[in-house]
Amino acid sequence: MNQKQNSRTAGLAHWQQSQAQQSQAQQVLQAQQVLQAQPAQPVQRSYKDTLFRMLFNDKEALLSLYNAVGQTDYRDTSQLEIVTLENAIYMNMKNDLAFLINLELNLYEHQSTWNPNMPLRDLFYVAREYEQLIRKDTLYSSRLVKLPVPRFLVFCNGKMPEQAERIVLKLSDSFEKATDDPELELKVTVLNINAGCNETLMNACRLLKEYSLYVARVRTYAAQMDMNTAVNRAVEECISEGILEDFLLKSRAEVVAMSIFEYDEERERELIKKAEFECGKEEGMKTGIELGKAQGIELGKVQGIELGKAQGIELGKAQGMKALIQALQELGASREAALLSLKKQFSLSEEEAEKQLDKFWPVTME
Numbered sequence: 213m214n215q216k217q218n219s220r221t222a223g224l225a226h227w228q229q230s231q232a233q234q235s236q237a238q239q240v241l242q243a244q245q246v247l248q249a250q251p252a253q254p255v256q257r258s259y260k261d262t263l264f265r266m267l268f269n270d271k272e273a274l275l276s277l278y279n280a281v282g283q284t285d286y287r288d289t290s291q292l293e294i295v296t297l298e299n300a301i302y303m304n305m306k307n308d309l310a311f312l313i314n315l316e317l318n319l320y321e322h323q324s325t326w327n328p329n330m331p332l333r334d335l336f337y338v339a340r341e342y343e344q345l346i347r348k349d350t351l352y353s354s355r356l357v358k359l360p361v362p363r364f365l366v367f368c369n370g371k372m373p374e375q376a377e378r379i380v381l382k383l384s385d386s387f388e389k390a391t392d393d394p395e396l397e398l399k400v401t402v403l404n405i406n407a408g409c410n411e412t413l414m415n416a417c418r419l420l421k422e423y424s425l426y427v428a429r430v431r432t433y434a435a436q437m438d439m440n441t442a443v444n445r446a447v448e449e450c451i452s453e454g455i456l457e458d459f460l461l462k463s464r465a466e467v468v469a470m471s472i473f474e475y476d477e478e479r480e481r482e483l484i485k486k487a488e489f490e491c492g493k494e495e496g497m498k499t500g501i502e503l504g505k506a507q508g509i510e511l512g513k514v515q516g517i518e519l520g521k522a523q524g525i526e527l528g529k530a531q532g533m534k535a536l537i538q539a540l541q542e543l544g545a546s547r548e549a550a551l552l553s554l555k556k557q558f559s560l561s562e563e564e565a566e567k568q569l570d571k572f573w574p575v576t577m578e
Contacts, residue, residue, distance in 0.1 A: 264322035280417035317360040325370040330400045331383035364400040443471045537572040
């Protein structure tokens with residue numbers, strides 16, 4: 213028994229040692245192979261950073277983005293402290309960046325699809341950030357706990373409503389009841405970073421502009437060829453044209469795998485949206501048909517009753533006129549007398565009374 217256990221322990225140790233010796237490049241290649249072999253399966257990765265976060269998760273790059281957004285000119289990266297929450301994941305990806313500078317807590321997030329719920333998500337996020345930042349303070353003292361000013365920004369390279377370059381989302385838009393002066397508010401500025409949009413911002417931050425150009429290139433080729441070929445072609449062209457050149461040369465394998473991963477996630481979200489829309493449309497049609505049938509039956513009942521009532525009144529009226537004419541005939545009344553009686557009793561015109569007499573006053577009785 214001890215021999216078997218020793219053997220198993222030695223085997224496990226050997227396996228762990230061999231795993232530890234794998235290089236980062238080999239891990240990336242393995243991730244890429246999995247991605248190509250199972251394009252239709254939910255994507256699982258040992259890394260979850262988006263390409264945007266990978267680019268800007270560096271103090272110098274992040275400071276350049278901050279300066280471009282706020283039109284400032286900070287040069288000292290030591291003034292910037294990255295405080296991103298490490299366990300915040302959206303749709304299998306880490307796409308957030310949080311940092312402190314100039315007594316501000318900046319929450320930057322990248323989105324490849326439009327999301328109107330960012331204020332609510334940022335509310336949860338900033339609450340956790342503040343909890344971390346003041347963990348050494350007490351909220352029960354008489355001293356006011358000071359907080360950095362929050363700034364919420366989303367960089368979106370998906371389809372913006374009406375192709376807008378800038379949209380401000382508000383938490384109060386989510387409230388079920390509209391209020392002019394909400395007691396809790398949070399505003400998120402969404403910036404369109406698709407190629408050709410927000411040129412002033414793009415020109416102020418070269419890295420952001422080149423990222424936008426790279427994404428546009430990938431999307432163009434993805435519509436024409438398989439994803440692996442599209443990404444590799446975009447990478448090669450961008451390197452040759454000096455777009456993200458240093459970054460792509462340094463991390464090409466990881467960028468390729470990550471770009472395929474992000475595109476698959478984006479495509480999966482679009483497919484989910486489409487499926488939900490089709491399902492909703494089908495359910496709506498079914499409900500509409502059932503509702504239409506029920507309303508049609510009910511309307512048919514009402515119209516049938518009304519028609520029956522009208523027909524019954526007409527039939528009763530006809531029978532009444534016939535009975536009156538016959539009674540007058542039996543009493544020996546003249547046609548002229550019967551005509552006058554019909555007009556008076558049934559409110560008939562001269563012409564209508566004549567028609568009824570023609571119907572029920574036999575010629576032989578004249």
